[in-house]
Amino acid sequence: MAITVAQLAQQLGGQVVGEADSLIDGVATLAHALPGQLSFLANAKYQHQLAETRAGAVLVRESEAASCPVTAIIVNDPYLSYAKAVAYLYPEHRESGAIHPRATVDESASIDPSAWVGANVVVEAGARIGRGVQISPGCVIGRNVEIGVDTRLYANVSLYAEVKIGERCLLHSGAVIGSDGFGFANENGHWLKIQQIGRVIVGDDVEIGANCAIDSGAIGDTIIEEGVKLDNLIQIAHNVRIGAHTAIAGHSAVAGSSVIGKHCAIGGAVGIVGHLEICDNVTITAMSLVSKSISEPGVYSSGLPVExxxxxxxxxxxxxxxxxxxxxxxxxxxxxx
Amino acid sequence: MAITVAQLAQQLGGQVVGEADSLIDGVATLAHALPGQLSFLANAKYQHQLAETRAGAVLVRESEAASCPVTAIIVNDPYLSYAKAVAYLYPEHRESGAIHPRATVDESASIDPSAWVGANVVVEAGARIGRGVQISPGCVIGRNVEIGVDTRLYANVSLYAEVKIGERCLLHSGAVIGSDGFGFANENGHWLKIQQIGRVIVGDDVEIGANCAIDSGAIGDTIIEEGVKLDNLIQIAHNVRIGAHTAIAGHSAVAGSSVIGKHCAIGGAVGIVGHLEICDNVTITAMSLVSKSISEPGVYSSGLPVExxxxxxxxxxxxxxxxxxxxxxxxxxxxxx
Amino acid sequence: MAITVAQLAQQLGGQVVGEADSLIDGVATLAHALPGQLSFLANAKYQHQLAETRAGAVLVRESEAASCPVTAIIVNDPYLSYAKAVAYLYPEHRESGAIHPRATVDESASIDPSAWVGANVVVEAGARIGRGVQISPGCVIGRNVEIGVDTRLYANVSLYAEVKIGERCLLHSGAVIGSDGFGFANENGHWLKIQQIGRVIVGDDVEIGANCAIDSGAIGDTIIEEGVKLDNLIQIAHNVRIGAHTAIAGHSAVAGSSVIGKHCAIGGAVGIVGHLEICDNVTITAMSLVSKSISEPGVYSSGLPVExxxxxxxxxxxxxxxxxxxxxxxxxxxxxx
CATH class of the missing domain: 1.20.5 (Single alpha-helices involved in coiled-coils or other helix-helix interfaces)
Known part of the structure; x- marks a missing residue:
């Protein structure tokens, strides 16, 4: 994709200072960008790189425009504008609708003709795959699973029976959704399994990272609300509810039945024990342990830095x-x- | 499945107080149960919900029977009785014996006719698959692997060569059993791999969670004894031994050659360093670090709660x-x- | 494989004290070795087992030779010599070059005739698979991926588009390389995805453990230099660089854009936050949190032992x-x- 600086600025609602007609066909960091590439200055930490940049154009706040040695596009939020520009310049690779001859689809499953089902995908009985869905090779879609419009599964994702996935979700390779919750009763020192009869319900616009594991509810469902973003290798136990637009960094774990509010930011490798409630707008820093409910928005920590x-x-x-x-x-x- | 309250009580060894003839066909929590559904009161925390419940019947201890507004089934351990009831009311979905035409089975492998081998499963040379085993799509069963009677593998499990899995085990999606232990000798600053020639031996009635990784022994075997329950995303390093009926919560890691006793309860995200011994009946709370052997039963902690x-x-x-x-x-x- | 003690000693540059003509066909620990098996004494902790060993030969340092009751092979570094001996005595199982009829290979992919591509492997457009590469069943090789000479992928590995893997690497089952970095801009409380346009570049002689997740760079690449060894379940975020010959134990996580030096040793379940620099030759002990850059070689800790x-x-x-x-x-x- 190539686009003029003027066109790009128009799409982003920005204002050009400099060469409006030059072409942009890619992005790079301030330090590495060449003419023809777009860059951005969002973090003050990189301000010293602005003076030296050779970028074709730079997304900056108004206050930085004067210090920009090349064409500037003035925007309110350079990082947000960068997100939009890169999505435009690097359109996602999507396969056109087809069921690969080596996919194995149960005759009772329903697959929208615009969906792509790759090689070695298995779609079990009663599953419903929506419009524009992309299912990469090696995924296994259990009985009665529903996958909403334009959702994409990368290779080797496993969805257990009855899981519901919303629209425009992104599930990365190795993610497992709907595995049994960890529930056992003790009978004379032996563990007797509690059949987990709930489901996992994933809302719209959710991203689930590589090798995450999200368990089914014991009774009732595990719920990931719309707009939630989960990084890699995260464990979500049975009957957890993650509130809308909450983001959780890699290697965190949420134990059973805990309820996390909306718009929270959970750092990496955080542990949240079971049966807690965390209110909206809570930030937890990396490697903290949450062992009590949190009822006030704010930043919470218990990580100890190395010495x-x-x-x-x-x-x-x-x-x-x-x-x-x-x-x-x-x-x-x-x-x- | 539907069953009368009287029949259910008989199966559980319980005593009915109320309508013995009404039908039960499902379970739900005290707060959500409708007539026709069974509930239970195991945790005093939910006692206030008993007065309001609309359940068809409730499993309670004798002391709670009088406060139960609907039919009560008096049992010694309501949670244990619930486990049995739910297993009866929600029989597990099992496929009947067959090898899917898209499974790839080496001619030297032996598969019991009652076993189910799903699409895209690969069974390598010399593997032996027992009676009633269920192998979901995408699993890879390495050379000479043995899988015992009635064990079930969910989708996309990987078993390396020579792994032995006991009877009635449950292996969740993405679990990897038998990967190389992490062993290297240093030669002038470069790491030289130590070939890991041991196996992983998993006893009967073991459950292994989604995306767990259990390494082969370096010399000698990694051993998971009978009745062990592992939650998701757990790392078990080479030559570890986990004692019978020990349960480990999600995201924990046990380093090489450590020996954990029987009937232990290890919390989530616990780290256990290598070459330790932990005796029987030890409880470790969430996010603790065990860096010395433990020789006394009891509860141990080093997690710091957030502030x-x-x-x-x-x-x-x-x-x-x-x-x-x-x-x-x-x-x-x-x-x- | 069987070999005389004399031949083995010659290969290892060692000196025999005892029976040079006896045959060795396997290895075992000092405690378990039988005649015909090789053992070694590397760790003083096991010195008391030397007196009782029945091994056919033992690799020892010169100072221990006198205490060895059986044939000794004197070497400078018994553990290193053991690594070489076990590699010789237990040659790795490798399949001969072939593309399994149930592999699905895009016609634009190039696969060296000596490479093995197992059942249910998918190789997408433009991928290049080098000489002697072994790709086990269920792996998915994305568009334009390159895999260098003699690299081996165990079952169910997922490589996203554009990933480059060096020579003689070992990727364990469930590893995911090239998943999207965790990058979002916030627009009125909703997360807007930043397309991740970088790649993952893995150097030669790298080992990546089971169920690891290594993300693509946001702009620019995530880089794992030559000789790096990653244990299981490790998270490497976007634009991280891991220096040559660094080893990281299981369950550790490195957040975005951090740069780790060469010859570092990172313990298990360590968390390293984003945008840090860690110099060469740093050791971090288990369950530590690194939240500032480290500029001096040494040993660093913040793990708290249980009480x-x-x-x-x-x-x-x-x-x-x-x-x-x-x-x-x-x-x-x-x-x-």
């Missing part, structure tokens, strides 16, 4: 001696009185 | 100042003498 | 009271003056 190992070991030891230290202090206080 | 971020940063800083604080205290103590 | 739960809860409470404790100390110090 040089010897120093760290001292800190751990001192933490263990706090009881004694407190006693010593109390002793001195008594003497004082 | 509001500003407060948390202060705590981290204060932890770093404990050395100074101790010195100041010592100074005062000296003056005292 | 008995009641004691742990006290420590957590005391950590929260450090502010008060400091105030009390200050009070006493004031009185002192």
């Amino acid at each position: 040089e190992n010897r120093e760290w070991n001292k800190r751990v030891a001192r933490l263990g001696q706090l009881g004694k230290l407190n006693n010593r202090l109390r002793q001195l206080e008594k003497l004082k009185r | 509001e971020n500003r407060e948390w940063n202060k705590r981290v800083a204060r932890l770093g100042q404990l050395g100074k604080l101790n010195n100041r205290l010592r100074q005062l103590e000296k003056l005292k003498r | 008995e739960n009641r004691e742990w809860n006290k420590r957590v409470a005391r950590l929260g009271q450090l502010g008060k404790l400091n105030n009390r100390l200050r009070q006493l110090e004031k009185l002192k003056r």
Whole structure:
């Protein structure tokens, strides 16, 4: 795709300062962009790169336009405008509607003619695949699964029976949706499985990262609301509900029946224990453990940053001696009185 | 499936208080159950829902029977009885014995005629698949693998050569069993691979969650004993042994050669370093790090619960100042003498 | 494979003390080895097992040769020599070059005749598969992927379009390479996807564990340099660079754009936040959180070891009271003056 700076600015609602007629056919970082490529300045950290850039055009805020040595496109939010520009310049590769001869589709499944079903895909009885859906090779679509319009599954995704996926979702390779929740009753020291009879319901515009695992509800459903974004290798246990437009970074885990609000931002490798409620607009920083409900919006943490190992070991030891230290202090206080 | 309350009570060894003849055909929570559905009260937390329930019958302890507004079935352990009832009311979907024409089975493999082998399954040379086994689409069964009676593999499970799986096991999608242990010798700064020549041996009645990874032993085997339950995304390194009836929650990792006892309960996202021994009946709470052997049954923890971020940063800083604080205290103590 | 002790010693550059003519056909631990099997003593922890061993020969350092009750092969580094011996005695199983009739290969893909492409493998347009490559069943090789000489993919690996894999790499089952980086711009509370247009470039001699997920770069590439070893279930985010010969243990996660040096050793379940630089020769111990750049080689930690739960809860409470404790100390110090 190629487009003039003027056309691009018009699409983005921006204002050109410089050569409106030059052509843009790709994007790159400020440091690497060549003439013909678009770049952007969103993070002040990269401001020093602006002066040196050779980009064909740069998306900037109004305040930065004067410092831009090449053509500038002034926009309110350069990162957001970049998102729109890159989507335009790099249209997603989509296969045209067809069922690959090596796909195995149950005769009771219904597949929209505009959907693409790749090689070695298995679609089981009663599944319904919507308009424009793209199912890459190796995916397994269980009984009665529903997949909404324009959703895309990358290779080797597994959907268990009865899972519902919304429209315009993106499921990355290795994601597993609808596996059994982890529920057992104990009978004389042996674990007796609790059949998990709920489903997983995924709303519209959800992205689910590579090798995520989302379990079915025990009774009732596990629910991922619209606009949720899950990074890779995330575990969502049975009967969890993730509120709309919440984003969760890689390697996090949410235990059973916890309810996370809307517009939350959960950092990487966060653990959230079961049966909690987290309200809307909560941010949790990386590697924190949430073991109580959170009812106030805000930023929460419990990650400990690394120290040089010897120093760290001292800190751990001192933490263990706090009881004694407190006693010593109390002793001195008594003497004082 | 439908069954009278009386029949259900008889199967569970319970006693009916109320309408013994009404029909039950499903289960639901106390809050959502309708007439015709069974519910249960196991957790005191939900006791307030009992008064309002519209369930057809409720599994309760004797002490709760009087507060039950609908038909009660008195049992010793309502959760355990629920497990049995739901298994009866929702019989698992099983395919009848057949090898799908799109399965690829080596001629030297032996597959019991009652086993089901789905589309796109690959069974390599010398594998032995037992009676009633269910292998969902996309699974790959390596050379000489053995799978015991009535075990079920969900879609896209990968079993490396020589893995042995017991009877009545459940392996969820994306699970990988028998990948190489992580072993390297260092030769002038380069890592030289140690061929991993051991196997993975999985006992009877084991459940392995979605996207788990269990490595082969380096020399000798990695062993998962009978009745072990592994949640999703768990890493079990080479030569680990997990004792019978131990349950491990999602996202935990056990490093090489560690031995975990029987009847342990390991919380989510726990890390257990290598070459340790953990005795029987140990509970580890979520996000703890086990870096020494544990020889006494009990509950162990090292997870830190989140605080509001500003407060948390202060705590981290204060932890770093404990050395100074101790010195100041010592100074005062000296003056005292 | 069988070989005399003398031949083995010659291959390893070692010196035989004892029976040079006896045959060795396998390896085992000191405790379990039988005559005919090779063992080794690398870790002083196992020294007491040397006296009792029945091994056919033992790889030892010169200082241990006298204590060896059976034939010894004296070498400089017994573990390294073991690595070489086991590779010789247990040659890897490799399939001979062929494309399985149930593989689906795009006509524009190029596959070296010596490569093996297993059943249900899909090779998309423009992919190039090098000499001796082994691709196990169920792998999906995206458009324009390149795979270098003698690399092996185990079952059910997914490579997204444009990924480049070097020579002699090992990719374990369930690994996903090239999934979209986690990048979104926020537009009025909704997340707008940033198309990820970079690739993943994997160098030579890299091992990638089961169910790892390595994301494509946003702009520019994610790079795994030569000789890197990744254990299972590791998350590598977009635009990360992992330096040559760095090893990362299972369940670790590296967030976007971080650069890790060469010859680092990252423990299990470590979290490294985004946009950091870690210099060469850094060791991070298990379950640590790296939230700042590291510019000095050394060992770094922030993992907290478990304590008995009641004691742990006290420590957590005391950590929260450090502010008060400091105030009390200050009070006493004031009185002192």
